[in-house]
Amino acid sequence: MNKITILIHCKDRPNIIASVTNFIAKEGGNIVYIDQHVDREQNIFFMRLESEFASESFSTNAFKGVFKSELADTFEMKWRIYSSEKKPKMALFISKYDHCLYDLLGRYNSGELNLEIPFIISNHLDLKTIADNFKIPFHHIPVTKATKAEAEEQQLKLLEAHNIDFIVLARYMQIVSGKLINKYPNKIINIHHSFLPAFVGAKPYHSAYKRGVKIIGATSHYVTEELDAGPIIEQDVTRVTHAHAISDLISKGRDLEKIVLANAVKLHADRKVMVFNNKTVVFS
Amino acid sequence: MNKITILIHCKDRPNIIASVTNFIAKEGGNIVYIDQHVDREQNIFFMRLESEFASESFSTNAFKGVFKSELADTFEMKWRIYSSEKKPKMALFISKYDHCLYDLLGRYNSGELNLEIPFIISNHLDLKTIADNFKIPFHHIPVTKATKAEAEEQQLKLLEAHNIDFIVLARYMQIVSGKLINKYPNKIINIHHSFLPAFVGAKPYHSAYKRGVKIIGATSHYVTEELDAGPIIEQDVTRVTHAHAISDLISKGRDLEKIVLANAVKLHADRKVMVFNNKTVVFS
């Protein structure tokens, strides 16, 4: 049994749903999941569809060809088609904080994540032992002002050599360059330790403490060139009171960060996220 | 423009989605919303679909006929089709607590609810003034052990005379009989002041206090003959601590109850809830 996932968006107009489902039926597929959304402000149609094809001769690449010529071109669709067999490859960028790392590797080890982690990149050596314990190759690429461009070249080489599909910045603490972002558009996932758009930039827990908010949050988003302004994938929050010091906010925030990042990673790896005009459609 | 909502469930099998969407296209409809769910434990397919028909000669009743003979019978579907023009009629049963009543009538008055409230029934006179202020006919039908059967007859007469579509027990505090339940299956919505299935029955806040839970809840469900065991439509919870007395739980609970009940009423009135095997599918 072959299973594929199709993601589509295009200008909304009548009969898209019927045309797509007809096409799948004609090709011998059985739709096992369908979800759709129309953004009425922008008049854009979004669809996510999972279909099974029993035929032994089914080929994802051949299907893509027919899909394009017979359907996608007509509706001027932007589309992506994935075979369920192929797990996406994720590169993990870390620095000195270990809570997101432990959490992601614990899940990875337990088989909870539908992806592969060919390697970890860090600008510090502090967390190498953890990578070693989990038997994931660890590349130490220090980053200084002077070496930043060169460091990024090293990163790019590794990413390309391993055919990396997406990158996760697990509290990487470095601003990645436009060059990297443009090579991996909507494919670099960051975790920011605030409820965006509140408290953009450095030290959000300090700012939250100073403002006296009663709820703190964490936000996972795709990285764009504007700092902390990319499409939001997932957010969560927790209550705090006047009795919580900054250190308490940081500690409570760690739990938010790791859960929110893990959820965003799962949604992305399961091809449930679409991006349009700096916003996400999440078919969860 | 005619708009209809279709709710379907049947045994799952290949090509249901394509068949349904094909049928709608053939009939000249444009699907503006589609959502589907497969319960893989029980192998049941559920679908909710909204479609627009431009033709001036479109008739919902005629469509139902074709839908049945050409599609529903083939797949042995259970189905319901609603015209968007027709607002459902809701009867409100109350007793002495006013918080859900104020909340529902406030929303009703503001046009937030897509329904009509032809009348209110209460076994006490305490809240008559509120009904009067909102200009909703108020029927006082006292209930005692001796008069229970007779009271229910009066209720049934009113319900039938006004072609009531569904009933909301807004803290009605009386157990309704099997007779009423069978006349309105999955059409009587209750609000229970606990996080079901915890604390079934009377005085759930007292039980929650005694057990020392750290979170309390409220549950809106369809009424079945087994007490507080019907299909759950909506739940919500809030945190409590050791410092909250029973009276605090009751007070915090009131806010849960009114929001949860209002959400359940909106979901039902918008035809977003399906019931199968004592569980709901909520296409929200």
Next chain:
Amino acid sequence: MNKITILIHCKDRPNIIASVTNFIAKEGGNIVYIDQHVDREQNIFFMRLESEFASESFSTNAFKGVFKSELADTFEMKWRIYSSEKKPKMALFISKYDHCLYDLLGRYNSGELNLEIPFIISNHLDLKTIADNFKIPFHHIPVTKATKAEAEEQQLKLLEAHNIDFIVLARYMQIVSGKLINKYPNKIINIHHSFLPAFVGAKPYHSAYKRGVKIIGATSHYVTEELDAGPIIEQDVTRVTHAHAISDLISKGRDLEKIVLANAVKLHADRKVMVFNNKTVVFS
């Protein structure tokens, strides 16, 4: 039995707690509630205390005198003492939105709020019927650019004539002047329809929609001269998805707004909120 509530803050130093509790014991009081907080960033001590005095000759005013000379002056305390008998008087400012009004008046009517509402002020007539139904005097004071100063004089006269203790802006939709704010410092409670500090100013739900956040919120705060930047009393949030249109955010937000505002009003009326350096300490 006389019951008083004492709120204190001062520079932190050793033995404050023992000195306060000693003083109460010496005066014949029995402490029934004590809570304290030290802000270690700013080295400020905060305390809330409830004490009962059995003596028939007890007078809150006499107690205040002794408290000041024997205790408060020594520690250079800022303090407030309230008799539990005296309910605070609250003025309600409204405009055209009714959800917070229905909610507050419903609670008021049920005896849930420990306060008095001598009157309602509105710049429009739309909600007069609601005030009438609840039998609360309604003053229509229109506000235009030209009449703003004059309108505020009318408001001030009413506030003073009724010895109003605090003001609640229940979606009043007007910016109140520095003059009013300075007469009622940390005594004007506003509800802002966003999770502050995100989305300050007008149309926060539109901004939230545009940014694609996955959670929306509401914030109740004391009004200061800087817009939406005053001390936060209470916040709450709810999840949203890509499928929610702006109108859905507004609808879901209404439920947040009314609950958050009601909670803030209760905390303030129960003298559980202290303000220092634009932040609140909430002894809940």
Next chain:
Amino acid sequence: MNKITILIHCKDRPNIIASVTNFIAKEGGNIVYIDQHVDREQNIFFMRLESEFASESFSTNAFKGVFKSELADTFEMKWRIYSSEKKPKMALFISKYDHCLYDLLGRYNSGELNLEIPFIISNHLDLKTIADNFKIPFHHIPVTKATKAEAEEQQLKLLEAHNIDFIVLARYMQIVSGKLINKYPNKIINIHHSFLPAFVGAKPYHSAYKRGVKIIGATSHYVTEELDAGPIIEQDVTRVTHAHAISDLISKGRDLEKIVLANAVKLHADRKVMVFNNKTVVFS
């Protein structure tokens, strides 16, 4: 500087707070934290207090003696006094699930937990590698019906040999005997994968799925002889829908379990939990 934490409960009566704070002042202590609660149903007074003593000659044991004779005996207090220097020793019981283990050891390694973990006990070998990676001694004590009593003897020997203060069952999946419970009353912390008291016993996610709840939860509680009925320390919940299969509930539940258990462990280790009549008072 010596810092101690005092936990007290006794029958409520006038002047307890003043007497305690007076006593501390007389002994030369400066109270840096005080919190109190009165259970008005049962008329029990609870207090938690942190105090600093500057004197170099201060001894916790000597203080305990004076505290008992001069204060505790008078009020017939139950009390515990801890020196902040002494970290509690926690034994970790595990089985085959690794998510709580990874989470607790990650926090332990990062210095987030104020405790020591002298060893891990498991009835299976599956997770030995994790313990090894974190360099915590791992004792494999298999449990079968036949060897249960003998296995518990081995456990008890280890617990006593290491002066263990409390035990954490991190998804241990075995029912511990009354003998162990009585040796460690309110000192064995379990994580149950439901929102207790709903879904007591085995397979709670299956039961939650069957009942069609819209929210699932996790509960951390002290173990008593009655299954899943001990005093609740901490609970948390998350939303689910009809679209979540049992495997999804299990996956979402893992995140709840690990966070709730970690919070309960921190509260207990920081001596913030008191137990009375099968309920907790949590001074957080």
